[in-house]
Amino acid sequence: MGATIKDIAKAAGVSSATVSKVLHDSGANIRVSKERAEHIREVAHKLNYVPNVLARNLRKGATRNIGLVFENFGSIAAGPLYYAEMFDGITSVLFAEHYRLTILPEIDPDTGHKELANGQLDGVIWCKFVENQATNQMLRKAALPCVALNTLETNVPPNAVSVMCDNLGGAELVVDHLTQLGHTQIAFVNEIREEETPDSIGRLSGFIRSMNERGLAVHQDDILTWSFEATEFVSWWAKKPPHTALFIWNEGQASRVLRRALDAGVEIPRELSVVGFDSTAFSETTHPPLTAVNQPIREMARYAANVLLNLISGQVPESHSVTFPVTLDVRGSTQALTQSRVSNP
Amino acid sequence: MGATIKDIAKAAGVSSATVSKVLHDSGANIRVSKERAEHIREVAHKLNYVPNVLARNLRKGATRNIGLVFENFGSIAAGPLYYAEMFDGITSVLFAEHYRLTILPEIDPDTGHKELANGQLDGVIWCKFVENQATNQMLRKAALPCVALNTLETNVPPNAVSVMCDNLGGAELVVDHLTQLGHTQIAFVNEIREEETPDSIGRLSGFIRSMNERGLAVHQDDILTWSFEATEFVSWWAKKPPHTALFIWNEGQASRVLRRALDAGVEIPRELSVVGFDSTAFSETTHPPLTAVNQPIREMARYAANVLLNLISGQVPESHSVTFPVTLDVRGSTQALTQSRVSNP
DNA sequence: CTGAAAGCGCTTACAG
DNA sequence: CTGAAAGCGCTTACAG
Structure with missing residues (x-):
């Protein structure tokens, strides 16, 4: 033609x-x-x-095409603005350099290296990379420049660069904030199918550490795992738990808990303080607006894309692992422990 | 290697x-x-x-790679769960058939056909395709199977298939709902830089038509265009407008208006009813929950992907244009016009 | 200043 | 049942 x-x-x-x-x-x-x-x-x-770019690429051995891997891709719709911000960040850098971004299907650790090494990609950004020997080996086989976005530091595959936010520090900010408000009975809320996620693991362990540092023990009952819809909130509350504050692993889940509370007539923050994680513009729209750890996901994504481009051009990375600091956006979902709540009926 | x-x-x-x-x-x-x-x-x-897939593709003349074009890509973060749902829909179909999805930079009408015709793509899904002679010609030049997602019916390029939701019908549902509640003073709220978007055009014209059919005139003052943050809400309200209800072009913008109203102490829905468009799970998390037209974006995206795959395999499409019906999800942001509001201070 | 030739890695008639 | 050869469209030494 x-x-x-x-x-x-x-x-x-x-x-x-x-x-x-x-x-x-x-x-x-x-x-x-x-x-x-x-x-x-x-x-x-x-x-x-x-x-014909195909022919040129074949000849030149470069593709100007970057792959993006999600684990749990199915739930992209779960993290309100998180993925959108990430996309914007990655594509803004890539497109400016005339690269394209290709979404990859979930990678099978056994055969997945073929998806990566088949000559179509110059590099890959891997979200929520999960530790896995087969995967590590696969990545080495593929010999493809790789940036792991939001991966546990201990899980970063060799010859990849890790870009993450400071989950531990974020958890500390939360515990600081809540304890300063007088809360000592704090529960961590995880989400089903996300327990193995690097982010939730990091935040939970940060939570436990920070609590312990303040002489507060974390028991099994202080770690909750709820379904996507967080419907468990109602029955949990009905049991009159001792907790006066909830640290919820991310913004999306936090918003659903807020919804359940509202429906159940539980007053947030008077009866229960709630803190989330991510703090995109979405946290402003919940009711009440969500106090949340602010993760600079857009900048992290831009940074990840830039590092990958450098890797591709043969530069040796300055650092094997980069951690972005986080801040706390205090909004309306937390308040000082009131007397009324202490005498929880 | x-x-x-x-x-x-x-x-x-x-x-x-x-x-x-x-x-x-x-x-x-x-x-x-x-x-x-x-x-x-x-x-x-x-x-x-x-x-090496490149070599194979070059030889076989097929790539198993689909392009996705956004106009206004920069604002992907604007439509809360809309794009996420769309992504899930498209990729679920494509990945099952071993296709990949490549995000394309915004297409320049003059030179963009090169992005499309360079042999890397088997087909393209084009979101919010905007009428443009150069683009039409470009698309014909590229001779690439194309599905236009949410495009005005009159703008669908020849030899493409259009998949859209019934914006006109959706607007009618809104007007029906509001007038049944007693509202006659209804304003349409658009968003800056979105006025030219097929969706907002369709919804606005549907609004005007439906109002007129009920003997209600739509004046210039009934059509508002606000910035992304909808900060204009406050000054607008301060002018004591006659309107008792707002039809806001999409869910994201509606949520921001809700936020402004809450901040300004305007009681929704008692003082003002608000309706949005899209109705993803996001509409459940706003305060109050948003009454909104439900657009089955995930199914539309799946359908679009399937049609494209058929087009690629050489099938003649059954129809040049497919419109998905919409429904109205009534939630807490609308209520019957109360006496109190009629005597608006 | 310009062209003939080889080669990127694969697939596909074609011949045997 | 198997192999030699051509070719997808491009780029890059190399020769002139």
Whole structure:
């Protein structure tokens, strides 16, 4: 259908090598007379020539195409604005450099290296990379530049660079905030199918550590795991738990808990303080607005994309692992422990 | 780095044609002795062979790669769960068929056809396709199977298939609902930089038509265009507008208006009824929960992906344009016009 | 300043 | 049942 270099060469009466040089070679190397060059360009335009990138890539051994791997891809819709921010961040960098972004299906540790090493990708950004020997080995087999986004530090595969937020520090901010408000009975809320996620693991362990540092023990009853819809909130509350505050692993889950509370007539924050994690614009729209740890996901995504591009161009990374600091956005879902709540009916 | 067919051929003592046949040919055409075949497979495995997809694609003229075009890509983070649902829908179909999804940078009408026709894509899903002669021509030039998602019916490029939701019908549901509640002073709220978007155009024209059909005129003052943050709400309300209900073009913008209202002490829905559009799970988390038109975006996305796959396989589409019906999810942000509000201070 | 030729890794008629 | 050869469209030494 499309015209090829050969077509142009014939139409312009030159060799295909000459056409290629004129159309794509770096300025300095073009040693073709002005007139010839102009003529070739005209013919190419007239024939509506579009270079076949596949052929070029095959020849050059580069694709200008980056892969994006999600574990738990199915639940992209779960993290309100989190993924959207991440996308924006990654694509803003990649597109500026004329790269494309390809979403990959979930990678099978056994056969997945073929998806990565088949010549279609210059590199890969791997979200929530989960420790797995097979995967590590696969990645090494694929010999593909890789940036792991939000991965446990101990799980970063060799020859990859890790970019993450400070989950431990974030948890500490939460515990600080809540204890300063007088709360000592704090529960951590996880989400079903997310317990194995690097982020939730990091936040939970940070929570336990920070509590312990303040002389507060964390028991089994202080760690809750609820379904996506957080419907367990109602029965949990009915049991009159001692907790006066909840640290919920992410923004999306926190918003659903807020909803359940509202429906059940539980007053947030008077009866129960709630803190979440991520703090995108979404946290402003909940009722009450959600106090949450602010993770700079957009900047992290931009950074990850830049690091990957450097990796691809052969640079040795300055650091094997980069951790972004987090802050706490205090909004309306937390308040000082009131007397009324202490005498919980 | 990776082993090639030639390497295997040499190691196995056969021709590369034979290797290719054993490894990839359709079952029927393999005419190689069992033992030889087995031996070749062993060698391939031992050498960690991964076929180079680029080379195969170049030869076969197919890529198993679909492009996704957003106009206004930058604002993907704006539509709360809308894009996430869409992604899930598209990828669930594509991945099952071993296709990949590549996000494309915004397409330049003048040069963009090169992005599409460069041999990397088997087809394209184009979101919010905007009428544009250059683009139409470009698409024809590229000669690429195309599905336009949520495009005005009149703008669907020739040789593409349109998949959209019934924006007009949705607007009618809104007007029905509000007028049944006694509202006659209804304003439509658009969003800056979205006025030219097919969806907002469709919803606005549906609003005007439905109002007119009920003998209600729509004046200039009844059509508002607010910034992303909807901060204009406060000054608008301060002017004591006659309106008792707002029809806001989408869910995200509606949620921000709700937030402004809450901050400004305007009671929704007692003082003002608010209706949005999209109605993903996000509409449940706002305060109050948002009454909104439900657009089955996930199913639409799945449908679009399936149609595209059919187009690619050469099937003639049953229809040039498919419109999905919408429904209205009545939640807490609308209520019957109360006496108190009529006597608006 | 320009062209003939080889090659990226694969697949597919074609011949034997 | 198997292999030699051509070719997908491009680029890059190399020769002239």
